Amino acid sequence: MERRDAFLKFSLSQKEIKVGGPTPELKEGEQLIRKTQSLCPECYRLLPAIIFEREGKAWIRRICPEHGEIEELYWGDADLLRRAFKYEVPPRRIKIHEVGYDHPCPFSCGLCPMHLNYTALVNLVATNRCDLSCWYCFFYAERAGFVYEPSLEQIRRMLSVPRKQYPHGGLALQITGGEPLLRDDLVDIVRIAKELGYTHIQLNTNGLRFIGKGGMELSRSLRESGVNTIYLSFDAVSPINFKNHWEVPYILEVFRKTNVTSVVLVPTVIRNWNTSELGDIIKFAAENIDVIRGVNFQPISITGRVPRSERMKYRITIPDTISLIEEETDGEIPRDAWYPVPVASIFASFLEAFTGRPYLQMRNHPACGMATYVYVERHNGKVVGFKPITEFIDVAGLLDYLKEKTEELRRGGNRYLVGLKVLYGLRKFIHNEKLPEGLKLWNLLYNIFIRHDYGVLGVFHYKFLFLGMMHFMDLYNYDVQRVMRCNIHYVVPDGRIVPFCAFNVLSDLYRDSIQKQYSVPLEKWIELKGKDTVGDAIKYKRDVKKLESGEIYRRTYASFMDSWRK
Numbered sequence: 001m002e003r004r005d006a007f008l009k010f011s012l013s014q015k016e017i018k019v020g021g022p023t024p025e026l027k028e029g030e031q032l033i034r035k036t037q038s039l040c041p042e043c044y045r046l047l048p049a050i051i052f053e054r055e056g057k058a059w060i061r062r063i064c065p066e067h068g069e070i071e072e073l074y075w076g077d078a079d080l081l082r083r084a085f086k087y088e089v090p091p092r093r094i095k096i097h098e099v100g101y102d103h104p105c106p107f108s109c110g111l112c113p114m115h116l117n118y119t120a121l122v123n124l125v126a127t128n129r130c131d132l133s134c135w136y137c138f139f140y141a142e143r144a145g146f147v148y149e150p151s152l153e154q155i156r157r158m159l160s161v162p163r164k165q166y167p168h169g170g171l172a173l174q175i176t177g178g179e180p181l182l183r184d185d186l187v188d189i190v191r192i193a194k195e196l197g198y199t200h201i202q203l204n205t206n207g208l209r210f211i212g213k214g215g216m217e218l219s220r221s222l223r224e225s226g227v228n229t230i231y232l233s234f235d236a237v238s239p240i241n242f243k244n245h246w247e248v249p250y251i252l253e254v255f256r257k258t259n260v261t262s263v264v265l266v267p268t269v270i271r272n273w274n275t276s277e278l279g280d281i282i283k284f285a286a287e288n289i290d291v292i293r294g295v296n297f298q299p300i301s302i303t304g305r306v307p308r309s310e311r312m313k314y315r316i317t318i319p320d321t322i323s324l325i326e327e328e329t330d331g332e333i334p335r336d337a338w339y340p341v342p343v344a345s346i347f348a349s350f351l352e353a354f355t356g357r358p359y360l361q362m363r364n365h366p367a368c369g370m371a372t373y374v375y376v377e378r379h380n381g382k383v384v385g386f387k388p389i390t391e392f393i394d395v396a397g398l399l400d401y402l403k404e405k406t407e408e409l410r411r412g413g414n415r416y417l418v419g420l421k422v423l424y425g426l427r428k429f430i431h432n433e434k435l436p437e438g439l440k441l442w443n444l445l446y447n448i449f450i451r452h453d454y455g456v457l458g459v460f461h462y463k464f465l466f467l468g469m470m471h472f473m474d475l476y477n478y479d480v481q482r483v484m485r486c487n488i489h490y491v492v493p494d495g496r497i498v499p500f501c502a503f504n505v506l507s508d509l510y511r512d513s514i515q516k517q518y519s520v521p522l523e524k525w526i527e528l529k530g531k532d533t534v535g536d537a538i539k540y541k542r543d544v545k546k547l548e549s550g551e552i553y554r555r556t557y558a559s560f561m562d563s564w565r566k
Contacts, residue, residue: 012107012509019104021047024061024069030054033081037105040064041475044506046104051479053078060477072476073312075367077319077335084340084366087399089349091116091363091485095166098496106483109510110498117363119162119170119497120487122198124155126189127178128515129533131208131540132243136268136300144512146519147534150493152185154518156192158491163196167358170489172200174231181209181218182538187225194226202229204266206244207251208540219258230255231296234265236274237284237557238564246547249556255291264294264466271300271316278321279328280560286376286383286465287559294466297321301472301505311476318370318471325467329386333374333467337388340366343399350402353409354419365482371468375436389464392434392441401425439463473501493518 011017026032031053038049038060049062051074058075075081097111105114128148130137137143150158162170173193180186180203193201203222207230210219234248235241244251255263265285269275278297285292299316319335326334344362352359377385389395405418405425426445435441444463473482478501486499492514503510525534532538547553554561 012103015044015509017044017046017103017107019046021045021065022063023048024050024063026050026052027054031078033058033078034085036060037480038062038070039106039475039478039480040067040070041478042067044509046107046480049479051081060479070476073315073317074477074479075319076317077323080319080322080335081367084370087340087342087346088366089342089345089361089363092118092361094118096164098161105480106499106502106506107509109502110489110496115484115486115499117485117487118165118168118360119489120172120360120362121489122159122162122170122173122497123488123490123500123503124159124173124175124189125177125490125515126150126155126175126180126183126186128519129182129538130177130179131182131538132179132206133539134243136270144515144519146516146521147525148515148519149183150518152188152192154493155189156196157495158493159193159196159198161491161495162489162497163198168360169197171198171360172202173198174202174204176204179206179209181205181207186218187221190222190225190227198226200228201226202231202264203227204231204233206233208244208247210254211247211250216254216258219254219260223258223260227260229262229264229293230260231264231266233268234281234284235267236277237280237560238277240274240277246542246544246553249553250547250550252288252291252556253552261291261293263292264296265292266296266298269297269299269316269321269469270314271320272313275316275321275324276328278325280563282325282329282333282374282386282465282467283383284560286386288556289376289465292465293462294468297467297469299469299471301474302476303474303505303507306476318367318469321469322370332386333372333388337372337374337390338370339372339395340364341369341371342366343395346399346402346406350406350409353406354415362487363485364487365479365485367471367479368482368485369468369470371466373464373466375439375463376465377436386465387434387436392431392436394429394431398426398429401429473505475505478505 033051033053036049036051038047039045040047043064043066045064047062047064049060051058051060056078057073058078058081059071060074061069061071063069094111094115097113097115099108099110099112101112101114102108125148128144175189190201209215233243235243239245265281267274267281282295285295299318299321300314302311302314322335322338341362341364348359348361373389375387376383377387405422409415409418423446427442430441473479483499483501486501488500489497490500490503491497494514498510520528522534
């Protein structure tokens with residue numbers, strides 16, 4: 001009895017956490033999709049939960065003994081969720097962890113022995129200072145009441161931890177914030193990451209500082225020091241994008257002049273705000289494909305205490321976003337073109353079995369994200385349409401074929417014979433009559449699967465526009481199975497590695513408490529660094545009339561102005 005009581009109630013970061021409650025039951029007209037665990041948004045109690053279908057949508061339900069039944073939209077299309085689950089792959093526990101399994105998930109981050117996925121992307125918060133104050137942002141210094149800005153020495157130690165993961169070691173890094181461009185030593189951070197062996201470094205930014213004094217040189221220095229990709233906030237094509245609508249044309253021009261040719265647009269998708277512009281965002285990316293390589297849509301994570309009516313006003317899920325994209329591209333990018341993240345593990349598993357070498361496995365929960373590639377069709381230099389990759393590749397058939405050949409290799413099949421089979425078999429999944437003119441797709445696949453020339457993946461990326469979406473959780477739709485499989489992880493000064501949807505959703509247990517411990521109070525920061533380094537002094541101010549009068553602005557938005565000025 002004593003052990004059971006200890007399990008059912010414990011303290012964590014000065015917060016009492018309870019575990020357990022009644023198992024929810026299905027109601028009339030509902031169908032079970034799967035069982036999981038979730039949290040009470042009010043008290044964080046860990047509860048049994050069910051994901052179920054009702055009226056074509058997937059919902060998650062749990063019952064807190066103190067706060068009653070909590071139900072939230074999980075995915076807006078239950079059939080698409082079931083299709084995503086078809087590509088679920090077995091989890092793989094990590095071999096090196098930083099903390100013990102002291103409490104049930106998600107209260108022992110991280111990473112604990114129960115975690116089921118390696119780090120694919122390391123997130124480093126370079127600062128919580130920001131030159132914007134967006135209403136839907138996770139956090140920034142003024143709201144927190146302190147400045148979190150780890151030293152270069154701390155950053156080196158933090159980034160060293162994921163590199164020790166066996167057998168891969170963290171290889172991809174995202175420098176995020178706040179606004180990382182506010183740090184004067186950002187280039188030094190990039191150099192440290194390169195010294196530690198990170199092969200892919202991306203910068204998550206609003207980009208505003210690239211068009212100010214010294215912005216051109218900053219862009220050039222970041223590229224030369226090792227930044228591969230710019231993750232650029234871009235919430236809409238029209239001026240409702242209050243973050244950087246007016247500046248983006250000039251930012252892209254800076255990138256062209258400094259040879260920055262891998263930009264991913266990152267729109268936060270919010271129902272009833274920018275959901276009529278998803279198709280235009282894709283078209284905008286296609287029109288600027290010389291520097292923009294993809295769009296990664298992020299349906300809003302609803303933080304804080306938000307009434308259900310308000311949640312449903314803004315809530316949008318992955319299937320809802322996909323349906324709107326299909327509608328707004330006149331069916332050219334259909335629902336069936338999208339696949340969940342774990343399909344990448346099917347390719348990696350085959351290569352692992354074929355070569356005998358370990359490959360990073362994207363063993364994420366299928367509900368975390370979906371993606372596709374589209375070929376951009378042009379006529380006389382203008383974008384005239386999109387062809388999703390599923391139009392000329394039988395993706396489902398190819399995935400089944402690779403799983404079959406992977407099993408054949410694992411059973412001891414001759415790798416050379418299997419290689420010849422795959423070399424021949426790849427052709428039957430390519431619809432040559434539908435291939436875009438000049439696209440030698442079989443050659444690309446041959447170089448990837450047979451010659452292991454992964455440089456060709458870059459060629460692939462440059463021929464297609466990547467479209468993805470990742471829906472980060474909040475307390476209302478929290479699914480513990482998802483956080484256990486998370487592979488986007490934050491590094492923090494105390495040496496832990498914390499999954500994204502623990503770090504930001506349970507912010508008082510992880511993000512805020514950790515950062516406060518290693519922070520400087522606002523008043524002290526001003527005393528040390530000056531009042532011009534935080535608060536209103538660093539908030540971005542624009543001259544809209546001047547920006548709109550520029551030829552670059554008018555040329556960049558020429559295809560879209562009529563629609564937003566109606």
